[in-house]
Amino acid sequence: MTHVYVSSIIPAPANTVWALVRDFNALPQWTPFVAESRIEQNVPSDKVGCIRAFSLNDGGRIREQLLALSDYDMSCTYAILESPMGVENYIATLSLTPVTDGNVTFAEWQARFDCPANREAELIQQIGTHVFQAGFNALKRHFGR
């Protein structure tokens, strides 16, 4: 099983950042790579078990299911159901923690998945840099830095 872990500091209070990212249907509002998103079967986006279907700027289509959502821990865990990436058993967690010193946010995004050994390095790079870190960069811009 492959593990990708990326963390960053977002220059805004954790509650504020969480208000934006807890919405499982809000990827187009804050990430640079999601063009459009909808929740299947018209259920609320904070209903655990709901599925988001979204398309990337490059046209790729992905379906992900919400497995856990915690307003207490400020964390969200989801699995990929369908994607063009070629990963299996993919489960990811995005979590926020307040940094009391400076009232900013420590943000972590990590995933575990199976893939062919010869694609591991490429997928770690793609997911770690072009999805997770790119998402954090977007959050930092969104909150003014």
Place this chain on the structure above:
Amino acid sequence: MARVHESTIINAPIDAVWHILRNFNSHVDWHPAIATSQIENGQPGDTVGAIRNFTLADGGLLREQLIKLDDEAHELAYCLLEAPLPLNGYVATIKLKPVTETGQTFWTWESTFSPPDHRKQELVTLVAKDIYQAGFRALEDYLGGSGPIHASVHNQTEQGASPSPSYQQIRRHDTSSAGPSALGTLTTQAIVMDTHGGPEVLRPRQVDVPAPGPGQVRIRQSFIGVNYIDVYCRTGYFNLIDPPGIPGMEAAGTVESVGEGVTHVQPGDAVAYACAPVGAYTGLRTMEAELVIQLPRWLDPRMAAASLLKGVSAGFLLQDVYALRRDDVAVVHAAAGGVGSMLVQWATALGARVVATVSTPQKAAIAEAHGAYETVIGRGADFVETVMQVSNGRGADVVYDAIGRDTFAQSFEALAIRGHLVSFGQASGPIGEWDIGHFATKSATLSRPNYGHYTETGPMMEQQATRFFKAVEEHMLTLAEPTLYDLGQAAEAHRDLEARRTTGSIVLKV
């Protein structure tokens, strides 16, 4: 139930921060609230269950127990056993996580406890501000986050006009990154003497400490040992300092940076030294790396600075200058002093019968506790008589005499035929002129060992230090808590040492 939760970002890699925090006794090195601390029963600082017994600057005594240590998750937990405040049921957790984007460290420090209601707010504020928040900043300073090193790092990074240091730049502090230092000269506080003289010539001053050259190391010193030889250097009795100069031969701390070709220590390592050349009374020091000893994990820098020079001295006196044998009768003068108390313990552990001489009943109690076979107060005819009784009239196989003028004649009198008189100091004054022919009356051997000649190369120092560490590990020696002075109070420490106002070792805290 009260809960305190504080977190911060430390401008250093997680490995460097964890390397310090995982040692449960390290807080005495970096946290400003802690005056003294030791792990009970001599356990290593990373033993789950270890108890740290420490005092605060205001004198309060606390005991805390390590109940969890997780190198994988970078987490530890501890609880309070005793405290002067009603922090009932206090359990605290420290967690570190890497900030992968910047190479920094996210540090969470939290606790729960059950204070009396009327003191809840006060105690929550105390823990959050005076312990956790103060600790965050102090550790960052200790790591060089905002000290002189920080300034140096920024001088380098500013050329790239980067507002935040990149991961690679921060990695300079990483304990795992060895290799040549790219840092320049740093400034630190030192004790400089502009002339030989009394304690008043020891004055604090800012000095520049150059980057380590090839084969050198720069040490961020935390504790400095004060030895009687420092007094001799100060007064000019020993010609080891040509003023202006910095006294001191013993210190412990962590490696700040290393020069080219240095492989046996690397940045972040806990190290100590006890050797010439002099120059130890300083916050930072650049010196030959081969003279620097890597400390065993169980020996914290404070105890190392208190004991290394004295322990190495005792080691070569008992095993190199004269090879002590089981059932030897050995005399140790000044047996409650720094080297003397080590000689008594170590010689006893090697199977010798030690006749200890001391000046007061209090010091006699110390010598007896260390295992002396007989203890004599005073150094006249009484001790010679005691030696003869213990040895069935044969005399002592070896006499360790650092008193000099006042004892030398009696020491010779107490010696057995073919005995060995080891004169390794002269606290009471020079021994005067002696006719070497007189030694033929006993076929006596006389040695006047010089510390420097037993420790002057890296391999010699390494061998001596290893032997001393082993003796402590095997419980042949118990190390006593030193009396601490701030580095700026070096003159006061010398005054007290010369007036014999202190017992045990004296250590300067940077």
